[in-house]
Amino acid sequence: MSLRFHNTLTLRMEEFAPQDGKTVRMYTCGPTVWNYVHIGNLRTFASQDILRRWLRYRGWELRHAMNLTDVDDRIIQQAAEAGQTIYDYTAGYAAAFFEDTAKVRLEKPEIVCKATDHIGDMVDVIQQLEKNGCTYVSEGSVYFRITGFPEYGKLSHTRFEGNKAGARVDTDKYDKENARDFVLWKARKEGEHFWDSQLGAGRPGWHIECSAMAMKYLGETLDIHAGGVDLVFPHHENEIAQAEAASGKPFARFWLHTEHLMVEGQTMSKSLGNFYTLRDLLEKGHSPESLRYLLLSVPYRKQLNFTFDGLRSAATAIDRLRNFELRLHTARFDEGVDALMEERAAKAISQFEAALDDDLNTAEALGAVFEYVREVNTAMDAGGFRDGNRVGAGNLLAKFDAIFDVLRPTVAGNAISDDEIEKLSAERTQAKKAKNFARSDEIRNLLLAQGVVLEDTKEGVRWKRK
RNA sequence: GGCGCGGUAGCCAAGUGGUAAGGCAGAGGUCUGCAAAACCUUUAUUCGCGGGUUCGAUUCCCGCCCGCGCCUCCA
Numbered sequence: 001m002s003l004r005f006h007n008t009l010t011l012r013m014e015e016f017a018p019q020d021g022k023t024v025r026m027y028t029c030g031p032t033v034w035n036y037v038h039i040g041n042l043r044t045f046a047s048q049d050i051l052r053r054w055l056r057y058r059g060w061e062l063r064h065a066m067n068l069t070d071v072d073d074r075i076i077q078q079a080a081e082a083g084q085t086i087y088d089y090t091a092g093y094a095a096a097f098f099e100d101t102a103k104v105r106l107e108k109p110e111i112v113c114k115a116t117d118h119i120g121d122m123v124d125v126i127q128q129l130e131k132n133g134c135t136y137v138s139e140g141s142v143y144f145r146i147t148g149f150p151e152y153g154k155l156s157h158t159r160f161e162g163n164k165a166g167a168r169v170d171t172d173k174y175d176k177e178n179a180r181d182f183v184l185w186k187a188r189k190e191g192e193h194f195w196d197s198q199l200g201a202g203r204p205g206w207h208i209e210c211s212a213m214a215m216k217y218l219g220e221t222l223d224i225h226a227g228g229v230d231l232v233f234p235h236h237e238n239e240i241a242q243a244e245a246a247s248g249k250p251f252a253r254f255w256l257h258t259e260h261l262m263v264e265g266q267t268m269s270k271s272l273g274n275f276y277t278l279r280d281l282l283e284k285g286h287s288p289e290s291l292r293y294l295l296l297s298v299p300y301r302k303q304l305n306f307t308f309d310g311l312r313s314a315a316t317a318i319d320r321l322r323n324f325e326l327r328l329h330t331a332r333f334d335e336g337v338d339a340l341m342e343e344r345a346a347k348a349i350s351q352f353e354a355a356l357d358d359d360l361n362t363a364e365a366l367g368a369v370f371e372y373v374r375e376v377n378t379a380m381d382a383g384g385f386r387d388g389n390r391v392g393a394g395n396l397l398a399k400f401d402a403i404f405d406v407l408r409p410t411v412a413g414n415a416i417s418d419d420e421i422e423k424l425s426a427e428r429t430q431a432k433k434a435k436n437f438a439r440s441d442e443i444r445n446l447l448l449a450q451g452v453v454l455e456d457t458k459e460g461v462r463w464k465r466k
Numbered sequence: 467g468g469c470g471c472g473g474u475a476g477c478c479a480a481g482u483g484g485u486a487a488g489g490c491a492g493a494g495g496u497c498u499g500c501a502a503a504a505c506c507u508u509u510a511u512u513c514g515c516g517g518g519u520u521c522g523a524u525u526c527c528c529g530c531c532c533g534c535g536c537c538u539c540c541a
Contacts, residue, residue, distance in 0.1 A: 029541080030541095032541095037541090038541085040540090040541055042541085043541070044541040045541075047541095072539085073539080156469070156536080156537080157469055158469055158536095158537070206539085227541070228540080228541030229470085229471085230536065230539095230540055230541065231541070232469095232536070233469090233536060233537065234537085234538085235540095257541095258541070259471070259472095259534095259535080260535065260541070261541080262535095265533085265534090267534085294478090297489075298478075299479090299480085301471075302471075302472075302479090303471070303472070303533095303534065303535080305478080307477085309477065309478085309490085309491090310477080310478060310490085312490080313478070313489070313490040313491080314489085314490085316489085317489050317490070320489080323503085323504060323505085326504095327505085355480090361480075361481095363479055363480050363487090363489090364479095364481080364487075364488085366479095366480090366488065366489075367479085367480060367481095367488035367489080368487085368488085369488090370487090370488050370489065371487070371488065374488095374505095374506085377505055378505085378506065380505085381496085381505065381506070432499085435499075437500080437501095441501085441502095444501090448502085453502075454502080454503080455502075455504065456497090456498070456501095456502085456503080456504095457497090457503090462503095
């Protein structure tokens with residue numbers, strides 16, 4: 001089966017392959033670095049992480065660029081309130097972003113580009129748009145004239161001329177010819193950060209950074225452009241208008257949008273008191289892997305309802321997989337290879353792959369893995385799983401974890417060492433043999449307090465970190 | 467009003483024109499010094515509601531109800 005994605009541009013499933021048959025050129029809208037990442041951000045970024053990993057799994061090379069928005073109205077305002085330059089203000093949050101995303105095991109894109117490092121590139125694109133007659137100047141600011149771009153609205157599937165002049169469109173912006181026109185370059189305002197350019201003193205509008213940087217690093221036509229659903233309009237629509245009006249070429253072939261995360265059935269917002277950053281969850285004692293699993297367990301085009309109950313369920317589900325892996329590595333099996341078990345592993349892998357090929361159906365992919373785990377556990381109990389089957393089973397787990405990446409526990413820096421655990425475990429076994437159950441229970445509890453669980457099995461003791 | 471997503475067991479959730487994957491929780495069991503941990507079994511005659519097409523629909527069509535998002539900054 002071939003790799004297919006749902007394309008927002010066409011609202012259809014389409015077979016995917018990169019233009020050049022080798023390297024996928026992908027752009028994703030990154031964070032505005034004015035705060036710590038929240039779990040809604042992470043839902044989108046996690047879905048893009050799966051996309052990255054799956055594209056590579058399927059043999060493509062990857063050239064993925066992600067922007068950091070480090071200048072906008074909020075940043076300017078908050079930096080001013082903090083008495084800092086925008087550079088000082090955003091540097092800390094940019095660093096925190098990569099610390100946090102690494103904890104939930106998001107791969108870093110090949111290219112990370114900051115808006116403030118690319119002012120000149122944005123000015124170049126705006127000048128090209130001027131040349132192409134798509135702009136006008138009003139009160140010192142440069143605007144994009146959407147009536148000059150007939151395809152405006154093709155991504156959000158909106159025909160603006162037929163649209164009711166709704167209450168939500170600003171009607172007091174006298175400086176624009178059309179309410180939907182958007183700013184490319186904002187004239188300098190007193191006290192605000194600005195750059196001198198051929199366009200005059202000012203700063204870039206929000207949308208231009210993505211068009212400029214994407215084309216600079218990936219060429220005029222991208223294979224994939226992705227982001228959260230809220231960006232479809234106006235951000236991505238405007239990116240298309242800017243890029244295509246400047247280059248005359250299609251900006252991106254595939255547009256992938258991740259649905260939003262809700263919290264307890266409601267929109268996450270600070271005013272509702274249900275707003276969580278990754279740091280909030282870690283402080284409450286939840287593991288980064290459990291959040292990663294939860295975020296990935298619902299396919300990206302479906303709204304995900306975050307609950308703490310769900311987070312705990314995710315942690316338990318991961319335990320089941322880790323227990324299986326531990327059993328696979330520690331239990332004793334009869335010599336030989338069981339053909340049926342090999343067949344089951346191959347079937348599980350093909351189901352797993354077909355699921356992810358189908359627009360990254362992570363829920364179905366997980367189903368294939370769990371079904372396999374249960375069948376193999378049953379076979380292990382019945383003696384049907386042989387020593388030679390370890391390779392096939394391990395291979396399946398490796399493929400699974402290359403994408404989901406949740407099997408390896410996060411171990412704190414001050415955790416008890418493996419050697420100490422082994423030593424205490426051995427002492428407990430001795431105590432048990434001597435029927436000194438008081439001492440053996442004491443050791444078990446002592447290790448439990450350190451987050452280590454001892455398990456008695458037919459073949460002896462095994463341990464794991466919780 | 468326009469555009470889009472969704473309503474499947476207590477919760478999360480996959481799915482197909484031919485009779486419902488998987489996870490969590492619950493119940494039962496195996497193992498065990500008691501435990502812990504682990505593992506196994508089990509839990510929807512039914513897929514928001516009403517019509518229609520069909521030999522047959524949760525899956526296709528029409529209508530309706532409900533939830534959510536975007537149309538303004540937002541992942």
